[in-house]
Amino acid sequence: MKKDYHLDHVFYRNLKKFYPTADRGEGIYIYDTNGKQYIDGSGGAAVVGIGHGVKEITEAMVRQAEKISFSHGSHFTSQAAIDLATQLVTLSPSGLTQVYFLSGGSEGVETAIKMARQYQVERGKPQKYKVISRWTSYHGNTLGALALSGHTGRRRNYLPLIQHTPHIVPAYCYRCPFKLLPEKCDLECASDLEKTILYEGPDSVSAFIAEPIVGATAGALVPKDGYFPKIREICDRYDVLLISDEVMTGIGRTGKNFGVDHWNIVPDMIVAAKGLSSGYAPIFAVIVKEEIHQTIQEGSGAFVHGHTYSQNPLSCAIAHAVIDYLLKNDLVSKSAKMGEYLIRNLQSLNKHDFVGEVRGKGLFAGIEFVKDKKTKEPFDPKLRLNALIANRAFEKGLITYPGGGGADGINGDHLLLAPPFIITEEQIEKMVSILDETLIEISREISY
Numbered sequence: 181m182k183k184d185y186h187l188d189h190v191f192y193r194n195l196k197k198f199y200p201t202a203d204r205g206e207g208i209y210i211y212d213t214n215g216k217q218y219i220d221g222s223g224g225a226a227v228v229g230i231g232h233g234v235k236e237i238t239e240a241m242v243r244q245a246e247k248i249s250f251s252h253g254s255h256f257t258s259q260a261a262i263d264l265a266t267q268l269v270t271l272s273p274s275g276l277t278q279v280y281f282l283s284g285g286s287e288g289v290e291t292a293i294k295m296a297r298q299y300q301v302e303r304g305k306p307q308k309y310k311v312i313s314r315w316t317s318y319h320g321n322t323l324g325a326l327a328l329s330g331h332t333g334r335r336r337n338y339l340p341l342i343q344h345t346p347h348i349v350p351a352y353c354y355r356c357p358f359k360l361l362p363e364k365c366d367l368e369c370a371s372d373l374e375k376t377i378l379y380e381g382p383d384s385v386s387a388f389i390a391e392p393i394v395g396a397t398a399g400a401l402v403p404k405d406g407y408f409p410k411i412r413e414i415c416d417r418y419d420v421l422l423i424s425d426e427v428m429t430g431i432g433r434t435g436k437n438f439g440v441d442h443w444n445i446v447p448d449m450i451v452a453a454k455g456l457s458s459g460y461a462p463i464f465a466v467i468v469k470e471e472i473h474q475t476i477q478e479g480s481g482a483f484v485h486g487h488t489y490s491q492n493p494l495s496c497a498i499a500h501a502v503i504d505y506l507l508k509n510d511l512v513s514k515s516a517k518m519g520e521y522l523i524r525n526l527q528s529l530n531k532h533d534f535v536g537e538v539r540g541k542g543l544f545a546g547i548e549f550v551k552d553k554k555t556k557e558p559f560d561p562k563l564r565l566n567a568l569i570a571n572r573a574f575e576k577g578l579i580t581y582p583g584g585g586g587a588d589g590i591n592g593d594h595l596l597l598a599p600p601f602i603i604t605e606e607q608i609e610k611m612v613s614i615l616d617e618t619l620i621e622i623s624r625e626i627s628y
């Protein structure tokens with residue numbers, strides 16, 4: 181009999197929800213222990229790029245485990261870490277030459293901001309410590325990363341515990357913070373960084389962090405083409421490091437290795453995680469400019485940081501095998517090509533009265549829902565529309581990644597779609613038809 185919640189000893193995310201038990205994965209599908217098939221339409225949370233159950237990866241896993249699974253980063257390096265770092269540097273914009281490995285996104289974002297801080301101290305600018313980020317953003321749930329995240333709902337309960345850090349407006353064309361139409365836009369949202377740096381005092385600002393394409397908090401928000409080049413210029417003008425949070429967008433998710441590659445800019449650091457191992461192992465990489473590494477090397481010589489699973493050999497070997505697979509099968513181009521097909525097909529959902537916008541790049545797509553297409557008024561968050569839609573699609577065998585609060589931190593509903601890069605046209609059509617069916621049903625059930 182179906183229970184409303186679990187009676188076992190796991191502390192679940194949602195304690196009032198019953199989760200089916202995942203049994204196995206194959207390609208774009210996950211199967212539960214009742215044999216039900218789900219299309220992994222969001223790759224979990226924009227994690228799975230190469231697909232589930234790839235034999236080459238499990239073989240690489242076993243090969244490394246048979247040699248050694250763990251050695252501590254304070255005692256040894258490993259061939260797996262060396263090989264993976266070389267591979268990542270090759271795929272990164274030129275000038276980024278060193279890689280620091282960790283095991284998760286939030287931990288990695290914290291590492292990047294600490295590394296920025298130590299760099300500033302070591303180069304004789306100890307007054308530079310502030311990190312500016314944006315509203316409608318997500319950088320993680322640990323206290324430091326949550327401080328940078330611009331999502332009111334996720335921050336609210338923990339506000340007394342987190343440091344106040346400056347946030348600028350998002351690059352959100354559909355809901356332009358300056359109420360401008362695209363043809364009148366002069367990238368005021370990028371200029372907001374300059375204003376904030378000046379208000380805070382350029383001498384106090386260490387870094388600016390942003391997702392090249394916003395994922396969890398807004399559903400694939402793509403900025404205008406000039407946005408990141410202008411951000412790069414502003415950072416250069418005020419001697420501020422630019423950190424690109426590519427936890428969701430790297431590697432290949434948006435149809436390029438990294439999100440910033442769409443605009444040919446070179447950040448000072450890239451932080452990458454989910455697609456890096458496609459979910460086969462917990463791993464995170466902070467990929468940094470030569471100068472940052474050199475400054476610390478020639479200064480104190482030690483980054484005052486570290487975690488037990490930094491440079492974990494097993495995770496590194498797995499991520500190396502995943503990237504090999506990605507390259508051998510040309511999956512980054514596939515993400516670009518199939519992404520166009522996905523977004524083109526999703527546009528058909530615009531016929532629904534409550535679909536406000538379909539957007540995205542590569543296989544990183546979002547649908548924003550609105551109560552009124554003309555005014556863009558969001559739904560009452562009490563309705564939990566995004567969860568209603570995601571739960572119904574899940575019942576129908578399609579996994580999506582729902583989110584809320586995009587419009588102003590509290591209001592706004594969207595779905596993020598990020599299927600594995602191996603998805604076919606027929607499978608995309610199936611995804612879209614399940615979504616269509618779901619939206620028809622939900623629109624009949626809610627009164628608005």
Ligand SMILES: Cc1ncc(COP(=O)(O)O)c(C=O)c1O
Pocket residue numbers: 225284285286287289318319320321391395396425426427428453
């Ligand atoms: C852009 C971004 N940064 C950081 C994180 C935090 O990663 P983790 O959940 O592995 O801590 C996420 C997670 O979704 C993310 O999307």
